[in-house]
Amino acid sequence: MSAQQAGEDSPNPAPPRQLKERYDGVAKVTGKAKYAAEFSEPFPRKDLAYAFMVQSTIPSGSLVSIDRSAAERSPGVLAVLTPFNAPKLPVGKPQPPAPRTLSVLQNTDVNYNGQPVAVVVAASLPEAIHAARQLRIKYNQTPPKLDFKGRLGEARWPKQPGKEQPSDTRGNIGISRGKATVHLDCTYTTPIQNHNPMEPHATIAWWEGEKLNVYNSTQYISGDKQSLARIFNIPLDDVHTQCPYTGGGFGSKGSMWSHVPLCAMAAKIVNRPVKLVLERDQMFGPVGQRPTTVNKIQLAATSDGKLMAMQHDVVMHASVMEDFTEHAASPTKSLYASEANLVSEKLVDMNLGVTTFMRAPGEAPGTAVLEVAMDELAEKLKMDPVQLRLASYAEKDPSHDRPWTSKHLTEAYKQAADRFGWSKRSAQPGTVTEGNDFIGYGMATATYPANRSAAQAVVRILPNGRAFAGTGSQDLGTGTYTIVAQTAADALGMDPTLVDARIGDSTLPKAPVSGGSQSAASICPAIREAAMQAKLKLFELAINDPQSPHHGLKTTDLDTRDGKIFQKSRPSHTESIIALMGRNGGKPIEANGSAEPGEDKESYTSHSWGAVFAEVAVDRDTHMVKVRRIVATYDIGSLINNKTGLNQLMGGIVWGVSFALHEETLIDPVYGRTVNESLSEYHVPTNADIGVVDVTVLNIPDTKFNPLGARGIGEIGITGAAAAINNAIYNATGKRIRDYPITPDKIMEAKSSIMEEKSSLA
Numbered sequence: 001m002s003a004q005q006a007g008e009d010s011p012n013p014a015p016p017r018q019l020k021e022r023y024d025g026v027a028k029v030t031g032k033a034k035y036a037a038e039f040s041e042p043f044p045r046k047d048l049a050y051a052f053m054v055q056s057t058i059p060s061g062s063l064v065s066i067d068r069s070a071a072e073r074s075p076g077v078l079a080v081l082t083p084f085n086a087p088k089l090p091v092g093k094p095q096p097p098a099p100r101t102l103s104v105l106q107n108t109d110v111n112y113n114g115q116p117v118a119v120v121v122a123a124s125l126p127e128a129i130h131a132a133r134q135l136r137i138k139y140n141q142t143p144p145k146l147d148f149k150g151r152l153g154e155a156r157w158p159k160q161p162g163k164e165q166p167s168d169t170r171g172n173i174g175i176s177r178g179k180a181t182v183h184l185d186c187t188y189t190t191p192i193q194n195h196n197p198m199e200p201h202a203t204i205a206w207w208e209g210e211k212l213n214v215y216n217s218t219q220y221i222s223g224d225k226q227s228l229a230r231i232f233n234i235p236l237d238d239v240h241t242q243c244p245y246t247g248g249g250f251g252s253k254g255s256m257w258s259h260v261p262l263c264a265m266a267a268k269i270v271n272r273p274v275k276l277v278l279e280r281d282q283m284f285g286p287v288g289q290r291p292t293t294v295n296k297i298q299l300a301a302t303s304d305g306k307l308m309a310m311q312h313d314v315v316m317h318a319s320v321m322e323d324f325t326e327h328a329a330s331p332t333k334s335l336y337a338s339e340a341n342l343v344s345e346k347l348v349d350m351n352l353g354v355t356t357f358m359r360a361p362g363e364a365p366g367t368a369v370l371e372v373a374m375d376e377l378a379e380k381l382k383m384d385p386v387q388l389r390l391a392s393y394a395e396k397d398p399s400h401d402r403p404w405t406s407k408h409l410t411e412a413y414k415q416a417a418d419r420f421g422w423s424k425r426s427a428q429p430g431t432v433t434e435g436n437d438f439i440g441y442g443m444a445t446a447t448y449p450a451n452r453s454a455a456q457a458v459v460r461i462l463p464n465g466r467a468f469a470g471t472g473s474q475d476l477g478t479g480t481y482t483i484v485a486q487t488a489a490d491a492l493g494m495d496p497t498l499v500d501a502r503i504g505d506s507t508l509p510k511a512p513v514s515g516g517s518q519s520a521a522s523i524c525p526a527i528r529e530a531a532m533q534a535k536l537k538l539f540e541l542a543i544n545d546p547q548s549p550h551h552g553l554k555t556t557d558l559d560t561r562d563g564k565i566f567q568k569s570r571p572s573h574t575e576s577i578i579a580l581m582g583r584n585g586g587k588p589i590e591a592n593g594s595a596e597p598g599e600d601k602e603s604y605t606s607h608s609w610g611a612v613f614a615e616v617a618v619d620r621d622t623h624m625v626k627v628r629r630i631v632a633t634y635d636i637g638s639l640i641n642n643k644t645g646l647n648q649l650m651g652g653i654v655w656g657v658s659f660a661l662h663e664e665t666l667i668d669p670v671y672g673r674t675v676n677e678s679l680s681e682y683h684v685p686t687n688a689d690i691g692v693v694d695v696t697v698l699n700i701p702d703t704k705f706n707p708l709g710a711r712g713i714g715e716i717g718i719t720g721a722a723a724a725i726n727n728a729i730y731n732a733t734g735k736r737i738r739d740y741p742i743t744p745d746k747i748m749e750a751k752s753s754i755m756e757e758k759s760s761l762a
């Protein structure tokens with residue numbers, strides 16, 4: 001951490017004692033941490049049956065028949081479920097909390113290639129897969145909608161109320177455009193992308209009478225519980241969901257998809273515990289994806305770089321099954337203080353699986369395009385890209401005309417620029433070469449909203465000197481366990497290694513979805529509140545105990561440190577918590593806590609910010625891009641834990657490299673199946689693709705946002721990074737690629753006098 005500045009927003013509280021290592025680090029590297037598919041209890045292991053999800057092989061139409069006879073005779077088969085024999089669910093249309101149109105064998109419609117159309121359950125997975133291949137499925141195919149570019153003219157407004165028009169967020173775009181002297185009008189595209197957490201979606205379900213239990217890899221145990229209760233029309237308390245560890249989610253596990261109720265349905269039919277794990281290729285379609293977007297961006301500025309008008313019109317694809325809007329125009333609404341602003345978001349129906357949240361939904365593609373348009377505008381104005389951004393710096397939220405809870409983006413620009421060495425950059429493309437490489441430098445702004453929801457927690461002080469902290473949250477690999485333990489320890493004045501953290505069980509107090517970068521900001525205040533309440537109960541015990549040195553004092557006279565209760569006015573007067581609790585029956589002291597956004601949340605906007613600088617090398621012959629260095633500084637409020645926090649930001653940046661150069665889901669234009677549905681063909685960066693990633697945070701607490709002063713950091717890292725790389729590629733080559741990902745063929749095809757003249761192959 002290069003900066004530990006005191007913020008003017010609040011007195012900077014003493015930073016909490018951090019857990020230096022991940023709470024769950026040892027469990028993970030020794031294999032003790034169990035993921036959803038790895039459980040073989042509490043049921044007898046031999047009872048576990050295996051389900052395989054069968055998918056449609058046409059993109060549009062309906063099922064005419066499914067001949068199950070051969071599959072049912074196949075060895076080991078316990079059940080074959082299709083829309084023709086599956087039990088009718090009591091609720092016709094499942095309505096999970098995040099509305100999702102599920103495919104749970106209730107009708108014969110086929111809406112995309114890869115849609116679940118049957119489930120085979122067998123005593124082993126190979127037997128289930130073998131039997132699945134023997135199903136004879138007859139379809140009635142109808143013409144599919146698969147040509148996105150050819151159907152852009154059919155783009156329609158989202159079906160939500162209020163969304164059927166452009167959102168004219170401020171001013172008069174025509175009048176303000178008239179005041180400008182420099183205009184930019186460019187179109188940028190981003191591809192379909194699929195989340196690929198290392199752990200695929202996985203579920204084990206078993207019934208105890210009418211009670212449903214599931215282990216499920218998820219970002220939202222209490223959401224799954226609610227969804228399953230609705231789908232099977234059973235009392236909420238009859239559903240128990242558990243997920244002690246999630247091997248990555250990135251938004252794909254924020255909603256519940258078809259395989260979870262299908263697994264529960266199968267378990268009911270065979271009356272055994274059933275495991276259903278998606279194959280890697282099944283991750284492409286049935287469990288959500290980021291839509292492709294086309295972005296027409298029009299910027300208008302005065303000659304000194306003041307933005308007069310910003311217009312951003314997005315057209316994206318949506319599944320014929322369900323609307324989802326990727327708010328790619330969000331950054332255009334609030335990142336700069338333009339005089340006038342107009343954005344629109346429209347959908348084109350496609351015979352593809354449902355689109356959904358993927359890391360930094362909205363802001364990831366939104367900054368990837370807007371921040372390139374800003375670079376193009378800077379060039380037209382012959383202005384430094386940082387200066388252009390400062391010329392329209394939004395001191396308050398221009399979209400809602402209200403203050404930010406905290407914003408220190410100018411410091412982030414400065415700190416990152418200094419560390420990167422931005423002042424030495426030449427604005428003229430193609431001026432720096434090293435051997436066979438053109439070297440380029442680019443920058444962009446990162447932004448993501450700070451979200452927070454109501455959360456509850458329980459904390460126990462134990463008679464052995466340890467403590468317990470629990471909340472019904474989940475750890476996607478982000479560090480939730482670590483900060484739960486650390487937050488409780490900080491409030492209790494304990495060493496953080498003495499706290500046992502428990503999450504990932506729906507019997508724990510309710511916590512929100514681990515999405516929208518909100519878990520830390522939501523649950524830590526609840527943990528802290530529960531710990532404070534437990535501490536008060538502990539003080540009362542001492543005060544009421546005649547044998548305690550603190551007998552008869554007030555709770556406000558006392559505090560705790562390192563396993564002892566001490567008097568604030570006489571810190572040497574202490575009593576050990578173990579001794580006090582031992583004299584009082586040795587029972588744990590337990591307290592609940594809850595926290596939610598304050599009543600004044602409508603009078604502020606909370607965002608995180610960052611400045612991202614990239615250095616790339618572009619090979620003059622192969623046109624391969626190497627991202628040599630990324631230097632970024634973020635304004636994310638207080639950083640709760642250095643190791644897990646900086647890791648989140650770095651992981652986000654790696655996603656930015658992936659967005660810029662690698663990731664793209666390719667759809668077969670005739671059959672509608674994903675062509676590259678494997679990790680060998682769906683390209684993501686490997687370690688060798690990642691150069692130096694150098695991250696700092698300003699660490700200025702945002703206590704108007706929450707008592708910890710900490711905003712979420714799971715998503716902001718991806719924002720801005722792709723644009724910084726894109727802008728660096730332009731600075732290296734003079735080639736502006738407006739279509740992601742920036743693959744060597746696109747650089748090769750783009751015309752630039754610089755590169756061709758200097759190519760050794762020319």
Ligand code: MOS
Pocket residue numbers: 219249250251252254357358359360361514515516517
């Ligand atoms: Mo995140 S894409 O909101 O899980």
